[in-house]
Amino acid sequence: MQTFHDSLFSDSSLPALQPVETARRPKKTHLAPGEVNRIFSEEYRALRPRAPMPEMEVRFRALVSLNTTIRLREGKIHVSLSDLLEGAQESVLHAIAHILLAKLYRKPIDKTHNLRYKRFQYSEAVARQTEHIRSTRGAKRWLGPEGRYYNLDEVFDALNERFFHNLLGRPNLTWSEHYAKRQLGHYDAAHNTIVVSKVFDRPSSPRYAIEYLLYHEMLHLKHPVKVHGTRRCVHGAAFRADEKLFPQLAEATAFLKRL
Numbered sequence: 001m002q003t004f005h006d007s008l009f010s011d012s013s014l015p016a017l018q019p020v021e022t023a024r025r026p027k028k029t030h031l032a033p034g035e036v037n038r039i040f041s042e043e044y045r046a047l048r049p050r051a052p053m054p055e056m057e058v059r060f061r062a063l064v065s066l067n068t069t070i071r072l073r074e075g076k077i078h079v080s081l082s083d084l085l086e087g088a089q090e091s092v093l094h095a096i097a098h099i100l101l102a103k104l105y106r107k108p109i110d111k112t113h114n115l116r117y118k119r120f121q122y123s124e125a126v127a128r129q130t131e132h133i134r135s136t137r138g139a140k141r142w143l144g145p146e147g148r149y150y151n152l153d154e155v156f157d158a159l160n161e162r163f164f165h166n167l168l169g170r171p172n173l174t175w176s177e178h179y180a181k182r183q184l185g186h187y188d189a190a191h192n193t194i195v196v197s198k199v200f201d202r203p204s205s206p207r208y209a210i211e212y213l214l215y216h217e218m219l220h221l222k223h224p225v226k227v228h229g230t231r232r233c234v235h236g237a238a239f240r241a242d243e244k245l246f247p248q249l250a251e252a253t254a255f256l257k258r259l
């Protein structure tokens with residue numbers, strides 16, 4: 001299990017973590033309704049001591065992942081938190097409130113808060129991985145994230161750190177069973193799984209190609225499919241704008257065309 005631990009975060013600032021066997025889901029706390037709004041107001045005040053307090057709406061959504069969003073619309077802050085955070089300790093909620101507000105107002109992210117949230121993410125990831133192993137034991141086998149040359153979990157975590165402030169919940173990641181060339185990657189929402197074609201798991205496949213493919217699928221997590229009437233908008237304007245942030249977009253798309 002050492003590789004899981006090592007690959008989860010690309011920085012080395014984390015202290016020694018408890019081994020997988022003894023990792024448990026953090027103790028549930030019972031926050032009174034409105035408490036989470038108070039936490040966000042306190043973190044807002046700490047970050048912007050003199051600015052007027054905006055209206056805030058903080059909601060928990062039932063999600064299997066830790067996806068978390070913050071938006072400022074007409075002076076009101078809208079926060080959507082995964083319900084996995086609902087039972088988190090107050091210090092973790094302070095940490096995520098700080099991170100989201102700092103991100104929104106382009107302020108530096110406090111190291112203590114960042115570390116606290118990462119620790120929480122780590123313990124959640126371990127708990128979910130343990131549950132996953134338990135639930136799939138004896139069931140249909142899948143290839144999983146560890147390929148011959150690339151580990152999809154490791155690539156995902158690196159991209160999450162680089163482009164998403166670690167705010168995307170990691171879904172299940174697996175290599176495809178076959179060397180599919182038509183469907184190079186896709187997100188299976190029903191199983192919360194990103195499947196990447198095994199054609200990329202070879203030394204001739206540059207890391208930026210896998211990164212681009214995974215980054216694209218991660219943008220699908222960030223921008224869920226909107227339905228306008230009967231039209232499904234899969235790659236909207238915001239999606240495409242984000243996609244252009246990938247530095248080797250041109251090289252990657254050229255590589256995919258040559259496959």
Ligand SMILES: [Zn+2]
Pocket residue numbers: 216220234235
């Ligand atoms: Zn797509």
